[in-house]
Amino acid sequence: MTEPITYFNYINGNWKTSINEELIPSINPANKHEIVGYVQKSTIVDLDHAVRAAKESQAGWKKQSGAIRGEYLYKVANHIEKNIDEIATVMTKEMGKTFTEAKGETARGVAILRYYAGEGMRKIGDVIPSTDSDALMFTTRAPLGVVGVITPWNFPVAIPIWKIAPALIYGNTVVFKPANETSVTAAKVIECFDEAGIPPGVINMVTGQGSVIGQGIIDHVDIDGITFTGSDEVGKVVGQGALARGAKYQLEMGGKNPVIVAADADLELAVEATISGGLRSTGQKCTATSRVIVQKDIYEEFKEKLIKKVKEIKVGNGLDEATWMGPCASESQLNTVLSYIEKGNEEGATLLYGGEIHEEKELKNGFYVQPTIFENVTSQMTIAQEEIFGPVLALIKVDTVEEALAVANDVKFGLSASIFTTNINNMLSFINDIDSGLVRINAESAGVELQAPFGGMKQSSSHSREQGQAAIEFFTSIKTVFVKG
Incomplete structure (x- = not known):
């Protein structure tokens, strides 16, 4: 060396x-x-x-x-x-x-x-x-x-x-x-x-x-x-x-960015975009997906597909070509992420996958945490309100798109938000009613093109x-x- x-x-x-x-x-x-x-x-x-x-x-x-x-x-x-x-x-x-x-x-x-x-x-x-x-x-x-x-x-x-x-x-x-x-x-x-x-x-x-x-x-x-x-x-x-x-x-x-998955969404596309938007860069993006708000009609199917894909993620050193997700950027950031995972468990959310540090020989000397999925999350929980800046997804089940919009807006941030739907009325309602500076339709929440204005609403x-x-x-x-x- x-x-x-x-x-x-x-x-x-x-x-x-x-x-x-x-x-x-x-x-x-x-x-x-x-x-x-x-x-x-x-x-x-x-x-x-x-x-x-x-x-x-x-x-x-x-x-x-x-x-x-x-x-x-x-x-x-x-x-x-x-x-x-x-x-x-x-x-x-x-x-x-x-x-x-x-x-x-x-x-x-x-x-x-x-x-x-x-x-x-x-x-x-x-x-x-x-x-x-x-x-x-x-x-x-x-x-x-x-x-x-x-x-x-x-x-x-x-x-x-x-x-x-x-x-x-x-x-x-x-x-x-x-x-x-x-x-x-x-x-x-x-x-x-x-x-x-x-x-x-x-x-x-x-x-x-x-x-x-x-x-x-x-x-x-x-x-x-x-x-x-x-x-x-x-x-x-x-x-x-x-x-x-x-x-x-x-x-x-920063933000507490939602993705809404409507009942008529292309689920394969929604799952891929949720994972990419929420877990790439180990979730350390201000526009990263953090809350996944899903209509009850397709909730179980979406959850099953999401967990299956997340289990396939290869965690490791970013210089390894096989790696999809690297470590947290520092020990301090790792500890912050772990504290939010602990808070999610304490407040009654259900841990579906991940939530622990990696103990494998090649990973134990780094600041690695497993990609993590919670369900039974309510809008009042800490993991649904505060920016975690880590690979943690909070699933929230709703009845309607109108309820999804209300939940999406129920935070102090307003940076980025996306919806997956094929219904033009859902798209228009989302564009008009979401409190977000960056609005994306059928695309992940993370990312903005360099020639476009970028910034948020509320405390973002x-x-x-x-x-x-x-x-x-x-x-x-x-x-x-x-x-x-």
Whole structure:
């Protein structure tokens, strides 16, 4: 086994150690005895250096044309594409998802960069008729300035890039704080920005504890906007802190996503999509299926098919081609999932399958849990209300689609939801009545195309949207111009 590499902060175009020289190890969740690499345990002083670099470079970056900024993003995309296997391998080692999923996510990052590179040549305003016939009135857009980017560990390439790319193309500079669990992957991505020759200070990365670097970004007077993805508890802290000092903020805070299976559904399709949406990436997606709401007419048949398919899932190291589901991303996440399984049992749900850690020789050193299915779940139970972020499905039996919709909406979240039905009236009722930012018909709850707006309702977001052309609304401010000769 090769000696783990130490990775540095990226500040003002240079790789730098933290001033306190302390390190954080990144642990392989498939083998807790393997250290993937070390990253900096940074201080507020390190963050200040990064913010200063971002602030000083922003004026020059803003003055570059959108086309030139786009050329840099194209170059970054090319470098990531060239290193796709290496980045995907590191991602699998750091957070456990299968290599196939990791490579697909990295390819998505490439596509996002190219999409936003093209944004540099699209319109950023409109001409508006004035009541003064001798005047010209129009809108343009101004960047926020310095943007703090705080990202989670579950999509360590796609989520940072879908925040960083629009921030940069619209003329902002960035200070990026990745999750500790996947900071090595983040460093590999930032290496590609460096290799692409992006000007010093335009993008900066500082690793470290959320309580220090994350809170430092929230509080920093020279950070003009914060885009965050993570838990709703932390998201509220971000929003309150940003609001207190007048910074713009954007929050994506997870979900408790339902799939409704109507009596007329294609059951094979519904079962496959439930498993894919709920258990891929070990259920560690904000759009993952968590509640499976099934009409009583087909409940038993659906349950039988679901259990049969779940029993076929191969759990193991994500670098093994035969593996379908990898480990939880960390020991902490494993313990969280196990605590919810215990809570499900305590509150009277019936455990149909799974619910235990894997004790097999090749798996006992990793953070593996069996895919888990509960039934006899009521909407008031903890496992039907709180985000588990693990491979746990809660089956809820209902009489009608109307009841299914009521159950689906009976949570504080509203990120993603799907229904399986062949009835157009069911589809229309679902579209109109579901409290969800992402609505999918006859498709799994997880996933959204990069050119489409993404975000949730209720406590799933700050009611803003990421991705696609909607991103311009957060990363810029409208400037109305009135010209009279």
